[in-house]
Amino acid sequence: MSANAPLPMGPHDRPIRLAEIPVLAVDAFRSAILGQVNAGGRIAALFGMAGESNRVRLYAVLMYLETAEIAVLAADVADEYPSLTPDCPQAHMFEREIAEQWGVIPRGHPWLKPIRFHPSYRAGHDAWSRAAGEAIVPGVTDFFRVEGPEVHEVAVGPIHAGVIEPGHFRFQCHGEKVFHLEISLGFQHRGIERAMVGGPDKRTLPLVESIAGDTSVGHATAYAQAVEALSGCRVPLRAQALRGVALELERLANHAGDLGALANDVGYLPTASFCGRLRGDFLNATALICGSRFGRCLIRPGGVLWDVEPDRAEQLLARLQAALDDVAGATKILWDSLSVQARFEDTGVVPAEVAQDLGLVGPAARACGVDRDVRRDFPTGIYRFALIPPSTWNTGDVFGRAYVRWLEIRRSGQFVLQQIKSLPGGPVRSKPPGPLLPEAMAVSFVEGWRGSICHVAVTDAAGKFARYKVVDPSFRNWIGLAMALRDQQISDFPLCNKSFNLSYCGHDL
Numbered sequence: 001m002s003a004n005a006p007l008p009m010g011p012h013d014r015p016i017r018l019a020e021i022p023v024l025a026v027d028a029f030r031s032a033i034l035g036q037v038n039a040g041g042r043i044a045a046l047f048g049m050a051g052e053s054n055r056v057r058l059y060a061v062l063m064y065l066e067t068a069e070i071a072v073l074a075a076d077v078a079d080e081y082p083s084l085t086p087d088c089p090q091a092h093m094f095e096r097e098i099a100e101q102w103g104v105i106p107r108g109h110p111w112l113k114p115i116r117f118h119p120s121y122r123a124g125h126d127a128w129s130r131a132a133g134e135a136i137v138p139g140v141t142d143f144f145r146v147e148g149p150e151v152h153e154v155a156v157g158p159i160h161a162g163v164i165e166p167g168h169f170r171f172q173c174h175g176e177k178v179f180h181l182e183i184s185l186g187f188q189h190r191g192i193e194r195a196m197v198g199g200p201d202k203r204t205l206p207l208v209e210s211i212a213g214d215t216s217v218g219h220a221t222a223y224a225q226a227v228e229a230l231s232g233c234r235v236p237l238r239a240q241a242l243r244g245v246a247l248e249l250e251r252l253a254n255h256a257g258d259l260g261a262l263a264n265d266v267g268y269l270p271t272a273s274f275c276g277r278l279r280g281d282f283l284n285a286t287a288l289i290c291g292s293r294f295g296r297c298l299i300r301p302g303g304v305l306w307d308v309e310p311d312r313a314e315q316l317l318a319r320l321q322a323a324l325d326d327v328a329g330a331t332k333i334l335w336d337s338l339s340v341q342a343r344f345e346d347t348g349v350v351p352a353e354v355a356q357d358l359g360l361v362g363p364a365a366r367a368c369g370v371d372r373d374v375r376r377d378f379p380t381g382i383y384r385f386a387l388i389p390p391s392t393w394n395t396g397d398v399f400g401r402a403y404v405r406w407l408e409i410r411r412s413g414q415f416v417l418q419q420i421k422s423l424p425g426g427p428v429r430s431k432p433p434g435p436l437l438p439e440a441m442a443v444s445f446v447e448g449w450r451g452s453i454c455h456v457a458v459t460d461a462a463g464k465f466a467r468y469k470v471v472d473p474s475f476r477n478w479i480g481l482a483m484a485l486r487d488q489q490i491s492d493f494p495l496c497n498k499s500f501n502l503s504y505c506g507h508d509l
Contacts, residue, residue, distance in 0.1 A: 007032060007071040009064065012378045015229050015440045018458070021059070021072050029058065029075035030082055036062050036071065037088050042359060044070065044443065044454045046084075046094035048102045049467040051076050054122070056102045061443055061456060065377045070443055079125070083108040090359030093475060099127040111144065116186030116508060121194075146172035146179045154490060158187050165504035173490055181485040181493075183478050188508040196468035200227060200301075200436075209296050212472055212506035217243075217250045217286075218448030219470070220299035222455040225380055225444040227301040230457060231433035235381065237424040239303030244382035245419050246286060246295050246304075248412040251449040253282035255405040255412075256327055258501050262402050263334055265495045266343040274330035281323040285316055303429030313420050320420075324413040331406050344399035348484035348496035351396060360480045361473045362451020363408065364500055366392045367400030374447035388415050401499040436463040448473055450502065472506035 008022065024032060037043065044063040051057035055076050062071045075081070083106035084091040093115065095106040100114045103125025112127075120126050145153070151174050158166035166187040172180040195207055208223040209216040221243055228235060235243075260275025283293035290298040290306040298304050308316065334340055350360070355368040365372055373390035375383045391407035393400035436459050444455045451473030460466040481500045485493060 007036065007062070007073060009067070009069040009071045012063070012068060012070045012443060012445060013225065013229055013380055015437050015442045016072055018439045018441060021074050021441070023074045023076065026075050026077055026081045029060070029073060030084055032073055033060050033062070033084060034087050040064065040066065043088070043090050043094065044445070045456050045469050045471050046091055046098070047456070047469045048098045048104065049458065056104050056122070058098065061454070063378070065372065068378050072441065077104050079103065080105040080107050082106070085109050089357045093479065103127045114186065116189065118189055143170045143182050144172070144180060148174070150174055151179070167504050169493070171490055176489045176491065178485045178488050178490050181482045183482055185478065185504060185507050188505060190505065190508050192509045193468055193470060197465050199465045205300070211470055211509065212474070212503045213294060214254055214503070215250065215448050215450065215453070215506065217246045217295035217299060218446050218453050220295070221247060222444045222446040222453045224299050224301045225446070226442040226455050226457040227433055227436065229442040229444065230436040230440060230459060231301070233302050233433035234430055235303050236427045236430060238426045239428045240381040241419050241423055242289070242304045242308065242428060243299060244386070245416050246289065246298055247446070248416045249282055249286045250295060251412050252409055252416070253279050253286070254449045255409050256282060258405055258498065259331060259334065259402060261498050261501070262398070262495070263340070265498050266340055268334065268337060268340050271330045271334040274326060278323055278327050278330065281319065285319055288312060288316060288319070300429065301433045302431065303427070305429065307428045308420070308423065313423065316420050317417060320413065320417060327409055341399065343495065344402060345395070345397060347398045347492050348488060348499060349395070349397045350480055350484050354483055355396065355480065358479050358483070359476050361476050362448070363401055363404040364451065364477050364480050366390060367404045368396035369394040372452070374445045374452045378445045380445070382419065386415065386419065388412065398495055398499040438463040450474060451477065470509055472503060472509070474502040474506040477502055478507065
């Protein structure tokens with residue numbers, strides 16, 4: 001297949017046989033990706049897996065918002081290939097990950113460093129020692145430095161004063177002004193993707209639900225969709241509706257909590273205290289459905305494990321309506337406070353073109369005016385029949401990221417109420433899925449509360465997972481936080497950080 005030939009595209013919710021994926025020469029692979037991105041496509045996933053003769057097969061999954069289609073292409077590489085990042089910044093983290101996992105150097109990458117600090121999956125192939133010997137990358141623990149009179153560094157973490165996960169933040173400052181922030185993560189070495197290989201089995205779903213604990217429903221839904229595509233399993237309509245309810249409850253809980261935390265960071269205690277409690281109300285609504293406040297053990301391939309009988313539906317409606325009314329009151333006083341707006345507005349601005357180039361997702365992107373939402377662009381399940389309009393703003397600052405959350409609370413709240421009132425009849429789960437299609441790939445998208453989640457499942461000849469790739473929205477958005485701090489006061493970091501509220505564990509896979 002030549003670089004100029006059109007890529008085969010298809011629906012995003014159908015399995016793809018590996019034999020049907022075009023394998024291009026490396027230069028043609030690079031040219032095809034750049035051409036598709038320049039034409040409006042986006043990189044959903046870029047990853048490697050073990051190939052023949054100790055080579056690495058790179059897979060690129062491209063998504064097309066206008067047609068809700070995907071294209072997958074591949075290339076075999078040995079120890080290096082020409083980097084995509086200089087011409088396609090949204091590839092930068094994927095390429096750093098490939099270098100670390102497989103010892104393959106993307107030549108020309110502007111800042112090639114590890115992202116999780118673990119040994120290469122290929123014995124004897126360490127990209128960092130080879131690249132450092134050729135002086136083409138910084139030392140693996142080096143940070144970017146701004147030189148000049150009175151420029152100084154401020155280092156925070158990885159151990160923090162609060163009870164949070166580890167992450168290191170290195171600020172290059174002149175006085176209180178931040179010139180550059182570099183974020184270093186990967187301190188947990190969780191190995192989720194590697195542990196998925198050989199599944200699905202009894203431990204697979206608990207692993208999936210722990211990818212990011214506050215996004216258990218989102219990741220479990222993405223996993224279930226991938227398995228259903230590979231097994232040909234169909235999900236009853238009632239189960240689709242209940243999955244949508246659980247996903248939106250997860251969004252409501254986290255958005256309400258974030259609004260309270262943002263209020264707390266600027267010392268506005270009325271909203272902080274109200275929203276802290278209201279987050280619990282939404283979590284308790286999820287617990288009323290399945291017994292777990294975080295939706296654990298609810299989503300399963302083929303549907304859901306728990307139904308909502310009429311009595312519980314009435315309880316849910318009453319609880320949710322009261323919680324939504326209280327959120328409306330708590331946020332009204334937040335928006336009416338001039339002191340709050342003075343701190344939110346023009347703080348941590350990410351320009352729309354930067355958000356586009358870096359491939360930011362979720363509220364962080366929509367606050368910049370980037371109109372992307374998987375629920376509309378790549379609908380699955382109940383979202384094929386019930387649209388939640390995407391919520392956008394145009395300022396790209398802390399206010400925009402907060403206000404998009406409020407808009408999503410309103411729309412998700414109405415969606416949940418409507419779904420509970422009109423739950424379809426029928427079963428909540430089909431029979432368990434059968435064997436997975438061998439030597440095939442399934443790509444699954446879910447709009448989690450932080451942004452789009454992508455799972456890519458690749459099976460071997462026995463129908464077991466040979467590779468399982470997870471792209472959590474935090475993986476894409478940490479660089480957005482770094483961009484938001486440029487030319488800001490260092491004292492704005494806690495507020496900017498909370499306005500993104502990204503996951504360490506969602507990155508440290």
